[in-house]
Amino acid sequence: MLITGASLSPGVRTAIRIDGGRIACISPGLRPLRGEDVFDAAGAAVLPGLHDHHLHLLAYAAALDSVPCGPPQVTDAAALAQALGTRAARAGGGWLRGVGYHESVAGEIDRWWLDRVAPERPLRIQHRSGQLWIFNSAGLRSLGVGDGAGDDPFERHGGTPSGRLYGADAWLRARLGTRMPALGEASLRLARLGITGVTDAGPDNGAGEFRHFARERAGGRLLQDVLVMGSAGLDPAWSRPGLAVGATKIHLRESALPDFGAMRERIVQSHAAGRAVAVHCVTQAELVFAVGALQAAGVRRGDRLEHASLASPEAVALVREAGLHVVTQPHFLFERGDAYLSAVPTQDIAHLYRARSFVIAGVPLGAGSDAPYGDIDPWRAMDAALRRTSRAGRVLGADEALDPAAVLRLYGSHPLHPGGPCRSLAAGAVADLCVLDRPWEGLFEDLAAVRVRLTVGCGRVLHAV
Numbered sequence: 001m002l003i004t005g006a007s008l009s010p011g012v013r014t015a016i017r018i019d020g021g022r023i024a025c026i027s028p029g030l031r032p033l034r035g036e037d038v039f040d041a042a043g044a045a046v047l048p049g050l051h052d053h054h055l056h057l058l059a060y061a062a063a064l065d066s067v068p069c070g071p072p073q074v075t076d077a078a079a080l081a082q083a084l085g086t087r088a089a090r091a092g093g094g095w096l097r098g099v100g101y102h103e104s105v106a107g108e109i110d111r112w113w114l115d116r117v118a119p120e121r122p123l124r125i126q127h128r129s130g131q132l133w134i135f136n137s138a139g140l141r142s143l144g145v146g147d148g149a150g151d152d153p154f155e156r157h158g159g160t161p162s163g164r165l166y167g168a169d170a171w172l173r174a175r176l177g178t179r180m181p182a183l184g185e186a187s188l189r190l191a192r193l194g195i196t197g198v199t200d201a202g203p204d205n206g207a208g209e210f211r212h213f214a215r216e217r218a219g220g221r222l223l224q225d226v227l228v229m230g231s232a233g234l235d236p237a238w239s240r241p242g243l244a245v246g247a248t249k250i251h252l253r254e255s256a257l258p259d260f261g262a263m264r265e266r267i268v269q270s271h272a273a274g275r276a277v278a279v280h281c282v283t284q285a286e287l288v289f290a291v292g293a294l295q296a297a298g299v300r301r302g303d304r305l306e307h308a309s310l311a312s313p314e315a316v317a318l319v320r321e322a323g324l325h326v327v328t329q330p331h332f333l334f335e336r337g338d339a340y341l342s343a344v345p346t347q348d349i350a351h352l353y354r355a356r357s358f359v360i361a362g363v364p365l366g367a368g369s370d371a372p373y374g375d376i377d378p379w380r381a382m383d384a385a386l387r388r389t390s391r392a393g394r395v396l397g398a399d400e401a402l403d404p405a406a407v408l409r410l411y412g413s414h415p416l417h418p419g420g421p422c423r424s425l426a427a428g429a430v431a432d433l434c435v436l437d438r439p440w441e442g443l444f445e446d447l448a449a450v451r452v453r454l455t456v457g458c459g460r461v462l463h464a465v
């Protein structure tokens with residue numbers, strides 16, 4: 001394949017020949033060979049294929065088939081009741097699944113609230129954090145969860161399950177026996193955005209999920225390369241072309257932090273198994289705990305913090321000294337910024353989803369969508385990293401805005417080195433790139449509007465318009 005009129009830097013046009021999965025040659029003088037496919041980039045910018053450093057592929061695929069239960073689609077109790085009631089009334093008697101719930105919609109709802117709006121079918125809705133499911137009574141019955149004491153992990157009030165289930169996805173999956181979703185539609189959506197690789201951040205990923213990703217890739221449905229983070233259950237899995245075992249993912253919750261020694265031991269064991277560690281930390285206490293445990297265990301290349309949502313200057317310095325990567329979600333400032341401005345103490349707003357402070361300190365800063373809990377679109381995320389404005393147009397931490405070079409590293413860096421240098425487009429490199437719909441000139445004035453015309457992953461066309 002020959003891509004003509006390709007602009008790898010402002011004002012420069014060249015042609016790129018792709019052959020055998022690699023970039024064979026880059027030169028303005030290249031002419032099409034007989035029978036060669038030609039794509040005219042017409043002077044548009046060409047970037048390395050993007051890598052989403054943190055998402056949840058299975059949950060994202062499932063969410064495409066679920067009822068949205070939170071902002072921006074659903075913002076109040078009446079709208080939620082209507083969305084659930086309408087879908088519940090449709091044909092089909094199986095489970096109804098909702099996603100993206102947030103308290104701003106209807107407060108701390110429970111089974112009785114859901115019973116009032118959709119009593120007939122088993123229903124479960126997921127909190128936007130991914131950490132909480134809320135079931136109606138039909139859902140509880142279908143799981144075999146009865147009133148009175150039980151050995152299930154449901155929250156109980158006076159012995160009666162409230163319908164709320166915290167951090168028990170593995171239990172739930174075992175109980176529901178759900179088949180893992182096909183990934184074709186999710187993968188196509190990623191390809192249309194220029195994404196050629198993803199890091200799956202599911203803490204419970206084990207051998208079964210790894211096999212599922214392998215099957216979906218072998219079947220041609222999963223187009224992206226996947227770095228699979230997850231539990232110790234992945235230790236025995238073998239990496240193969242396009243599918244690799246990533247870091248051990250450890251999820252922290254401030255209200256229930258693990259024993260420090262046990263945490264350190266888990267890190268030591270992960271390193272001994274040849275795997276880095278990725279720690280989910282949202283609060284400052286979680287961050288300090290994570291860095292402390294990593295340093296006690298000895299930091300290994302590739303160890304990383306997911307989110308690092310709140311970081312004081314001292315915390316930034318700690319992360320820097322420890323030599324960790326940070327994988328952030330700048331688009332949360334856009335999607336949730338207005339809620340943050342009313343819920344987060346004023347003195348903490350400047351510490352929220354810091355970006356420039358990390359970069360200046362020398363901390364490699366990558367980004368991931370956290371889909372389905374965040375918007376899948378990397379262009380909107382990069383735009384948010386430049387602007388830091390909320391949906392309502394209010395600015396959060398203007399000093400933390402990134403410059404264009406740092407913005408490109410968010411999704412342009414290597415999967416094992418989030419926030420490191422952008423992968424290069426050079427002769428001999430794997431042909432992994434995307435062609436945008438506009439030139440470099442003016443590109444950063446409205447990154448959110450970028451559309452991708454061509455996505456090539458490992459030399460294969462994944463998307464073209």
Ligand SMILES: [Zn+2]
Pocket residue numbers: 054055056201370
């Ligand atoms: Zn996540």
